[in-house]
Amino acid sequence: MQNKPIPYGRQNITEEDIQAVVETLKSDYLTQGPKIIEFEKAFAEYSGSKYAVAVANGTAALHLCALTLGVKEGSKVITTPITFAASANCVRYCGGEVVFADIHPETYLLDINSVKKLLEDAPKGTYSGIIPVDFAGRAVNLEEFKELAKEYDLWIIEDACHAPGGFFNDSNEQRQFCGNGNFADLAIFSFHPVKHIASGEGGMITTNDKDLYKKLLQLRTHGIVKDDNLYKNSIDFAVGSTDQSSGAKTYPGWYMEMQELGYNYRITDFQAALGTSQLKRAEEGLERRREIAQNYYREFQNKPFVKGQSGLFEGHAYHLYIIEVEDRLGLYNFLREQGIFAQIHYIPCHLMPYYRDLGWKEDDLPKAENYYRHCISLPMYPTLSPEDQDMVISKIKEYYSE
Numbered sequence: 001m002q003n004k005p006i007p008y009g010r011q012n013i014t015e016e017d018i019q020a021v022v023e024t025l026k027s028d029y030l031t032q033g034p035k036i037i038e039f040e041k042a043f044a045e046y047s048g049s050k051y052a053v054a055v056a057n058g059t060a061a062l063h064l065c066a067l068t069l070g071v072k073e074g075s076k077v078i079t080t081p082i083t084f085a086a087s088a089n090c091v092r093y094c095g096g097e098v099v100f101a102d103i104h105p106e107t108y109l110l111d112i113n114s115v116k117k118l119l120e121d122a123p124k125g126t127y128s129g130i131i132p133v134d135f136a137g138r139a140v141n142l143e144e145f146k147e148l149a150k151e152y153d154l155w156i157i158e159d160a161c162h163a164p165g166g167f168f169n170d171s172n173e174q175r176q177f178c179g180n181g182n183f184a185d186l187a188i189f190s191f192h193p194v195k196h197i198a199s200g201e202g203g204m205i206t207t208n209d210k211d212l213y214k215k216l217l218q219l220r221t222h223g224i225v226k227d228d229n230l231y232k233n234s235i236d237f238a239v240g241s242t243d244q245s246s247g248a249k250t251y252p253g254w255y256m257e258m259q260e261l262g263y264n265y266r267i268t269d270f271q272a273a274l275g276t277s278q279l280k281r282a283e284e285g286l287e288r289r290r291e292i293a294q295n296y297y298r299e300f301q302n303k304p305f306v307k308g309q310s311g312l313f314e315g316h317a318y319h320l321y322i323i324e325v326e327d328r329l330g331l332y333n334f335l336r337e338q339g340i341f342a343q344i345h346y347i348p349c350h351l352m353p354y355y356r357d358l359g360w361k362e363d364d365l366p367k368a369e370n371y372y373r374h375c376i377s378l379p380m381y382p383t384l385s386p387e388d389q390d391m392v393i394s395k396i397k398e399y400y401s402e
C-alpha cells in the first residue's frame with residue numbers, strides 16, 4: 001500500500017475546536033453546564049426548530065423519542081431496512097414491534113407507497129408511528145408523509161443523522177430543512193465522528209412541540225422533575241415533618257421528584273463545546289460535500305458499470321455518496337488493496353440475525369435486498385483532497401477497465 005489510507009468518512013478537528021474543549025475543561029462545569037444550553041440553542045437555530053435537546057448519542061435520542069411518543073408493547077412502528085440498526089432498535093427498547101417497509105430503488109429512501117400499502121391493508125389503529133430516515137443525506141419528503149400520518153393518526157420521528165443542513169422543497173417551493181419540526185413530531189441527529197458534526201459521542205433531538213420538549217428534558221435525567229408546580233407529593237411529606245402539618249408553605253430547596261422511569265442520557269459540557277465549535281463550520285462542510293458529489297456524479301454519470309448512484313439533488317447533505325455496481329465485492333477488495341476504504345451502507349436491517357429471529361426473511365423486501373447487493377459508499381468528507389478523490393475515481397475506472 002503506497003498511499004495513506006482514505007476512509008469513507010472522517011472527522012475534522014481544528015485548533016479552534018481544541019481550544020473550545022480546553023476552555024470548558026478549565027471551567028466549573030464538566031456536565032450539564034452552559035455549553036449544553038449554547039449547543040442546543042445554536043442547533044435549534046441551524047435546523048430551524050423551536051426546541052433542541054442534546055443527549056449522549058443518536059441512539060439515546062431515538063430511545064427517548066420512542067419513549068416520549070409512548071411506544072410500548074403492542075405498538076407497531078414502520079421504518080426502512082436501509083438504515084443503521086438504531087433507527088429500528090429504539091422501538092424494540094420500548095417493547096414495540098418494528099415493521100419494515102421497502103425502499104424506493106432510485107432514492108434509496110423509505111418508499112411512501114410501500115408504507116401506504118401497509119396502512120391500507122390493516123385495520124385503522126394498527127400502527128402507531130413512522131420513522132423515515134434521511135438516508136445518505138437525502139431529505140425525505142416529510143410533507144407527503146405528514147399527510148399520510150394525519151390520515152392514519154400516526155406520529156413521525158425523522159432520523160436525520162445523515163442530513164443536518166439538508167432540505168427538500170415542499171409543494172409551495174419552500175425549503176424544509178431536516179429536523180425543522182414542521183412535519184415530524186421529533187427529529188434526531190448524531191454527532192458520531194463520521195457524521196457531519198462531531199462531538200465524540202453525542203446526539204440531538206429537535207421539535208416544535210413544547211410538551212414533548214419538556215418530557216424529553218425529564219427523561220434525559222432519570223425522569224426527575226424539579227418544579228414546585230408539578231410535584232405530586234405533599235409539601236408536608238417533602239419537608240419530612242412527622243406532625244400532621246409542618247406549617248411549611250413551599251417545598252424545601254432540596255426537594256425533587258422522580259415521576260417517570262428515565263435514564264442518564266446527558267451529554268457532557270465539553271462535548272457540547274466541541275459540537276458548537278463544529279457547528280460553526282457546518283455550512284462550509286456541506287458545500288465541500290456537495291462539490292465532491294458533483295465530481296463523482298460527473299465522472300460516473302455515463303459509465304456503463306454504474307447502475308445507479310446518489311446523483312445530484314438540491315438539498316442533499318451527502319453524508320454518503322453511493323454508487324451501485326456489478327461485482328461489488330471485487331471492487332471493494334481492489335480499492336482496499338489501494339488503501340481506499342469504501343464501505344457498505346447498509347446490510348438490510350430486517351436480515352440481521354436479531355430481526356430474522358423475529359420472523360423477517362429473505363425476499364420480504366426485494367428492493368432493499370437488491371440495493372444491498374450492489375451498493376458501495378465512496379469516500380466522502382470535507383477534508384478529502386481533490387488529489388485523493390481523483391485517485392478514488394481513477395482506481396474505480398481502472399477496476400472496470402474504463
Ligand SMILES: *Cc1c(COP(=O)(O)O)cnc(C)c1O
Pocket residue numbers: 057058059060083084086087133159161162189190191192201202203
Ligand atoms: C449514526 C446513526 C444513528 C445512531 O447514532 P449514534 O450517535 O451512533 O448512537 C442512528 N441512525 C442513523 C441513520 C445513523 O447514521
